Amino acid sequence: MKAHATHIDVAAIVPALPRGVRLRFDETRQQWFLLGPERVFEPDEIALEILQRVDGARSVAAIAQELAAAFEADRNEIAGDVMAFLRGLADQRMVDL
Amino acid sequence: MSDVETLPQATPVRPTLPPPMGLLAELTHRCSLRCPYCSNPLELDRRSEELSTVEWKRLIDEAAALGVLHIYFSGGEPMLRRDIAELVAHAHHAGLYTNMITSGVGFQPAVLDAVAEAGLDHIQLSVQAIDAKTCDRVAGYEGAAERKHAVAAAIARLGLRLTVNAVIHRENVHEIPAFVELAEAWGAARIEIAHVQYYGWGLVNRARLMPTRQQVETAMVQVDEARSRTAGRLVIDSVLPDYYARYPKACMGGWGARLMNVTPSGRALPCHAAETIAGLSFDNIREASLSEIWYRGAAFNAFRGTDWMKEPCRSCARKEQDFGGCRCQAMALAGDAAATDPACSLSPLHKGMVALAEAEAASGRSDFIYRGYQGV
Numbered sequence: 419m420k421a422h423a424t425h426i427d428v429a430a431i432v433p434a435l436p437r438g439v440r441l442r443f444d445e446t447r448q449q450w451f452l453l454g455p456e457r458v459f460e461p462d463e464i465a466l467e468i469l470q471r472v473d474g475a476r477s478v479a480a481i482a483q484e485l486a487a488a489f490e491a492d493r494n495e496i497a498g499d500v501m502a503f504l505r506g507l508a509d510q511r512m513v514d515l
Numbered sequence: 516m517s518d519v520e521t522l523p524q525a526t527p528v529r530p531t532l533p534p535p536m537g538l539l540a541e542l543t544h545r546c547s548l549r550c551p552y553c554s555n556p557l558e559l560d561r562r563s564e565e566l567s568t569v570e571w572k573r574l575i576d577e578a579a580a581l582g583v584l585h586i587y588f589s590g591g592e593p594m595l596r597r598d599i600a601e602l603v604a605h606a607h608h609a610g611l612y613t614n615m616i617t618s619g620v621g622f623q624p625a626v627l628d629a630v631a632e633a634g635l636d637h638i639q640l641s642v643q644a645i646d647a648k649t650c651d652r653v654a655g656y657e658g659a660a661e662r663k664h665a666v667a668a669a670i671a672r673l674g675l676r677l678t679v680n681a682v683i684h685r686e687n688v689h690e691i692p693a694f695v696e697l698a699e700a701w702g703a704a705r706i707e708i709a710h711v712q713y714y715g716w717g718l719v720n721r722a723r724l725m726p727t728r729q730q731v732e733t734a735m736v737q738v739d740e741a742r743s744r745t746a747g748r749l750v751i752d753s754v755l756p757d758y759y760a761r762y763p764k765a766c767m768g769g770w771g772a773r774l775m776n777v778t779p780s781g782r783a784l785p786c787h788a789a790e791t792i793a794g795l796s797f798d799n800i801r802e803a804s805l806s807e808i809w810y811r812g813a814a815f816n817a818f819r820g821t822d823w824m825k826e827p828c829r830s831c832a833r834k835e836q837d838f839g840g841c842r843c844q845a846m847a848l849a850g851d852a853a854a855t856d857p858a859c860s861l862s863p864l865h866k867g868m869v870a871l872a873e874a875e876a877a878s879g880r881s882d883f884i885y886r887g888y889q890g891v
Contacts, residue, residue, distance in 0.1 A: 440612060
């Protein structure tokens, strides 16, 4: 039960990029970057799909639902992956959860 | 986007060489503070030599076109430039991630409001020591500590992303836990705990600044403890002192690999201390484009890759990891910029370097030679 409740809580989280963190496309390298203080992340294809949906409005559940539809994958599994990815960035203060 | 013309792009000498990630824009060497480890050269550029607003804007456009992602407005004190907000806005509109490295001293509060309004992404505020008296003494400026607290409050009010820059040496090495607490109290997302690097002014003052081995070891444990305690809230980046290290640091992530540094009068350097290396000549952005300098400049190509290395670096398994350490330190301590950095235990000079550090750490000297325009 407890795990289930945690799952609901997590899905309701609305992630946002804080001030001082920016996702941008670099024309020179033809590549996306997530930029923060002394940090340069090069998101892979899936990471980019997630980050482009981190807008301070969509919840983790909403992001997972969109990706599940786009990639024909299991929504709950994707929600877990999305959350793990965002937690890693939040530890670096690159995403607010 | 630009109101100034941009010089043509050069083609790389090495086709595989990626563009630079960052540009350190030293807007001015002027600063109210006189820190005895200042990273500016012993011979400071004068105000009359400084690049104009138009020249900096052209450089910013060239940097953006070249593929620079981060720009660091630094100095001296960058907010002493009257055009600082204009330059930040220009870099912001060119798509660059904008950083400001400030002392917090010598400018009006309205300047900070203006740079925040101009789109500044990140501000780094230096703190010389937690103890206010020590802070003022190290900075060579009475009232520095008080002023920094006021600026930190203004930064929080503006909602700017803040990094606290703590430069560590013998007089404040015991304050590391307090530095971390201060960063948390100020709402910083990040703190840099960076031991003094001994070039230029730092080298002149080495005997007054060098911590003991015991102090360094304690500091490393304290940094680890602070990291666990503040995980997820505060990012702690630490720069270790290399005099007591076994292997040298991967200085600048490799020579001419990631960063460019432009001095107030327009000289483009692979690192801020590169001018201490005899025999290198540096292009000026008044005479060559940034891309020409990055890809074809003699100084930027001098120590790229591994072909320039001598033994024991040449046959070392770590040569692609640490690039033989720091070229400026090799120059300063071995008298040869292509030698192994004496910070490496494989250098024949390493033992002597450690003995020197230990002797100087025990010297108890505190008669700082402050940075200034008179030189030393």
